[in-house]
Amino acid sequence: MTEPERERERGPPRFTVGYALAPKKQNSFIRDSLVNLARSRGIDLVKIDTTRPLADQGPFHCVLHKLYGQEWKEQLGEFRLRNPNAVIIDSPDAIERLHNRISMLQVVSELEIESRSLTFGIPKQIVIYDKETLFDQQSWVALKFPVISKPLVADGSAKSHKMALVYNHDGLNKLKPPIVLQEFVNHGGVIFKVYVVGSHVQCVKRKSLPDVSASSSSTSGDAAVLPFSQVSNIATDEKAEEKYYEMMDLDDTKMPPQEFIEGIANGLRGALKLNLFNFDVIRDARFAERYFIIDINYFPGYAKMPCYETVLTDFFWDLLNNSSKLNSFDKEESNTCCGDGDLKREREDKENSIHV
Numbered sequence: 001m002t003e004p005e006r007e008r009e010r011g012p013p014r015f016t017v018g019y020a021l022a023p024k025k026q027n028s029f030i031r032d033s034l035v036n037l038a039r040s041r042g043i044d045l046v047k048i049d050t051t052r053p054l055a056d057q058g059p060f061h062c063v064l065h066k067l068y069g070q071e072w073k074e075q076l077g078e079f080r081l082r083n084p085n086a087v088i089i090d091s092p093d094a095i096e097r098l099h100n101r102i103s104m105l106q107v108v109s110e111l112e113i114e115s116r117s118l119t120f121g122i123p124k125q126i127v128i129y130d131k132e133t134l135f136d137q138q139s140w141v142a143l144k145f146p147v148i149s150k151p152l153v154a155d156g157s158a159k160s161h162k163m164a165l166v167y168n169h170d171g172l173n174k175l176k177p178p179i180v181l182q183e184f185v186n187h188g189g190v191i192f193k194v195y196v197v198g199s200h201v202q203c204v205k206r207k208s209l210p211d212v213s214a215s216s217s218s219t220s221g222d223a224a225v226l227p228f229s230q231v232s233n234i235a236t237d238e239k240a241e242e243k244y245y246e247m248m249d250l251d252d253t254k255m256p257p258q259e260f261i262e263g264i265a266n267g268l269r270g271a272l273k274l275n276l277f278n279f280d281v282i283r284d285a286r287f288a289e290r291y292f293i294i295d296i297n298y299f300p301g302y303a304k305m306p307c308y309e310t311v312l313t314d315f316f317w318d319l320l321n322n323s324s325k326l327n328s329f330d331k332e333e334s335n336t337c338c339g340d341g342d343l344k345r346e347r348e349d350k351e352n353s354i355h356v
């Protein structure tokens with residue numbers, strides 16, 4: 001029997017993807033609809049027991065994870081040593097860059113993307129490590145009110161999502177450094193969330209903070225600061241800011257051009273060396289050709305993305321099948337299944353993940 005005949009007899013290969021996620025993320029992401037679709041395509045999603053060493057578990061062809069801390073990083077390192085052919089999605093060092101709101105957005109300035117009519121960047125921002133600097137006028141020269149205060153650390157804790165909209169100096173008392181102060185950009189109360197899953201890019205609209213009027217700068221005392229948390233996660237039927245949202249119809253908002261968004265997404269994917277993330281984009285209410293990226297999240301709430309089961313299953317399938325193709329290509333130095341371009345992209349995808 002020839003090798004292709006033997007392969008046909010064995011049937012298509014099966015793969016195991018181990019996942020290590022916090023309980024909330026596991027509940028939202030690991031749905032029967034995803035598990036069943038993946039299984040039907042030869043991919044078994046298996047929970048990693050985080051109370052036992054990762055390296056003692058498996059075998060896994062791929063490890064999917066969103067956990068924090070040095071101990072978890074060491075576990076991945078050990079697993080990688082023992083399983084040199086498995087793939088880790090994504091590299092903990094690459095993910096770590098998103099845990100600090102300054103390093104997170106620095107990457108945006110590094111992108112070189114041509115667009116004839118549209119521009120993108122990040123709002124002006126400064127980092128404040130202590131109260132003394134917060135009240136020092138010098139630290140503020142580059143910034144205009146209103147500003148948003150964001151915890152410097154974005155480590156997934158509830159604390160790291162505690163924001164405040166600050167209208168003027170009166171509002172500074174309540175802030176707790178280390179924080180990033182970012183100029184508030186009026187954007188018509190709509191935010192664009194761009195989900196990235198490997199080469200797949202999908203943009204959706206969500207409600208955001210309403211625009212701030214110029215008169216807000218005269219607000220005094222406690223009213224000069226408005227604390228809030230995870231506004232873009234507000235369910236569409238929630239009654240927050242009722243009057244404002246009554247006037248605004250999400251459906252009326254024009255989406256940014258897909259080509260423009262894809263350019264940024266692919267640029268970020270390459271620069272961050274990550275496969276699974278989303279980023280928040282707002283459009284300047286005064287200059288419609290101007291866009292700002294305000295936040296990047298590792299492994300976001302994919303279940304809120306339309307057809308997430310298919311998108312994620314396709315991603316796993318490509319990754320697992322192409323990595324086996326890639327290995328056989330490396331061994332035999334021939335591969336009739338992929339063109340050179342595909343192979344190059346697959347190699348890049350592999351480089352963006354850790355090989356364990």
Ligand SMILES: Nc1ncnc2c1ncn2[C@@H]1O[C@H](COP(=O)(O)OP(=O)(O)OP(=O)(O)O)[C@@H](O)[C@H]1O
Pocket residue numbers: 123148150154160161162163182183184185186187191207208209230231232233280282294295297
């Ligand atoms: N510079 C800005 N100008 C205007 N609105 C902003 C700005 N920065 C943040 N916002 C608003 O505040 C919300 C929360 O900010 P941000 O996305 O940085 O926080 P987060 O807690 O990291 O959010 P996520 O839940 O997406 O992780 C945004 O979704 C947007 O509505």
Ligand SMILES: O=P(O)(O)O[C@H]1[C@H](OP(=O)(O)O)[C@@H](OP(=O)(O)O)[C@@H](O)[C@@H](O)[C@@H]1OP(=O)(O)O
Pocket residue numbers: 024025028154155156157193230232233278297299300301302304
């Ligand atoms: O599920 P998690 O607890 O990880 O929460 C993430 C949340 O997903 P969820 O909607 O499933 O809650 C994401 O929402 P979308 O951007 O997709 O709207 C986003 O807010 C992330 O920043 C959160 O990750 P964190 O920064 O807290 O680690």
Ligand SMILES: [Mg+2]
Pocket residue numbers: 232280295
């Ligand atoms: Mg956000």
Ligand SMILES: [Mg+2]
Pocket residue numbers: 154295296297
């Ligand atoms: Mg965030």
